Amino acid sequence: MTRGDKILSVYLAAIFVFILAPIVTLIVFSFNADRFPSLPWSGFSLEWYEAIASDSTIHTGFKNSLIVAVATAVISTILGFCAAYTDYRFKFFGKMGFLALAAMPPTVPVVILGIANLTFMAQINLAGTLQAVILGHTVYCAPFAMALIRIRLADLDPDIEPAAWNLGATRMTTVRQVVLPFCRPAIFSAMAITAAVSFDEFMIAWFVSGINETLPVRILAMLQGQVSPRINAVGSLVFLVTITLVLIAQAAVYSFRKTRRNV
Amino acid sequence: MSEPILTLDAVEKRYGADVAVERIDLAIDKREFIVLMGPSGCGKTTTLRILAGLETPTAGEVRLWGRPINDVPPWQREMPMVWQSYALFPFLDVRRNVEFGLKQRGGMSAGERRKKALEWLDRLGIAHMEKRGIHQLSGGQRQRVALARALALEPEVLLLDEPLSALDAHLRIRMQGELSRLHSELGITFVYVTHAQSEAFALADRVVIMSEGRVQQIGAPREIYRAPASRFVADFIGASNVVGGTVVEEKDGTVVLETPVGRLEATGSRAKGAAGALSIPADWIAVEPAGEATDGTAVEGRLVTEDFTGAVVTLYVELHDGSQFFVQKQQHEIERLSLKRGTRVRLSWPLEHATILPE
Structure with a gap:
């Protein structure tokens, strides 16, 4: 190891400590017997996990978040695929505008997106429903799915589809038998990522969920009431779900490699 | 003379103000090995894509056995193509690549398809690779899979777009021999696009020399070699x-x-x-x-x-x-x-x- 390598490793370690310290703290104190997050640790306990396990508002929040995450993942990925494929296959006037528009939602501050969603959902009588949260999250998540699938499509030899047509496959069949199988890793990855984003998302959910609280909204409500170590336990669970989804997405991306063009 | 299998009648392809193919008249006979040759941008590939139905001519008519096919979509033309990039399906193994066309056509059981695919792979000397992924193959092997995939449909016309250009010189000569052999054995029509004179002259019954979207000369390799019809052809042949x-x-x-x-x-x-x-x-x-x-x-x-x-x-x-x-x-x-x-x-x-x- 050269001196430069050492400095680089230390630097990298410092970054990870900086990023992970709060999360590690959260997880560590979720198992602390004491109700105050202070050192020294007063002993291992599952008390706070037992407490949330018997809390029905957390059950409902978790269930809501799960429903919203799954629905959002499916709808966003379908929309994202359609947008990415449109970009890949067709040339048309205003394509740049179309792409900019399709990629825009995550660039809008979420507070604004939340308020806009609330106003719109109220107009169409959906405010306060889970459907509204799903719609809001889909708007926010579809661009991520589109981006992931576009990256994959960029590796699809432009001759592949015409080759399938040439061998007797109609356009629809080609999408089903050639494009979708090729995009499969990106589609899995997009579903996992959008589910993770949705599961975590607080702002839009807070504006439009009403009484149908998702887990992050429930957590804030708990925080506003009293600081309880139960929050550490819920937070740890949310982290576990999210990091699992992200790892799934990573694994899917990793499996891209084998079928990259010109490999 | 018998009726030509393929006819291009005053075919033209424009992209806005750009002309890719200016006006092509060409009659291709059954069993003929015809080579379209010219410098890049001369319209040879566009002409081939027009035959495959991947481009729609802006004027003129393409006929198969005298029947106009301008409006027939590519998936109904049964004129498989061998691509310069091979365009093999990367997520399918070798045998499934070859079966793809047969599967689209239908009317064959999975067992029959498999048998047919293996027959063609065998004919091209790569039957032992049926289970390999495309990424595990060399350029020459991919080329053979691409040929098997197209030929498994047992078409009347095979289209080839610079099929040998990605191979090294040694392999190119071998594949050239293989193509020649396949052509004479199968008795089907080959329409072949290349910019390489050696390939054109070695393989073709007739060579079509193109430049700037127009046909400069059509003739047997010897004829073109000995009596170039224009200064362009003489310079191009060199x-x-x-x-x-x-x-x-x-x-x-x-x-x-x-x-x-x-x-x-x-x-x-x-x-x-x-x-x-x-x-x-x-x-x-x-x-x-x-x-x-x-x-x-x-x-x-x-x-x-x-x-x-x-x-x-x-x-x-x-x-x-x-x-x-x-x-x-x-x-x-x-x-x-x-x-x-x-x-x-x-x-x-x-x-x-x-x-x-x-x-």
């Missing part, structure tokens, strides 16, 4: 020396041209005073030590370089006006001359091989 000039005399099928390298004679006819170009095949030129006077079928110059590729030697000779002639000879033919760079030589040729190029 087998002849082309000299431009003005006709100063004309009589009995011979003309005399005033050119920058002197007065030269050529066979053909052209009105006095007209511009013309004369073509002298490089392998018909004799090389002697300078000395004898030059005349209408000889020039004198200084040897600049020689290019030695095995048995054939190309000599480059600079004439007094600075232009160059090239001469192709067998190594043993020029050995006795003991030529050195700078040696003055006399180049002469039989009059009947100096032809005036059609305008």
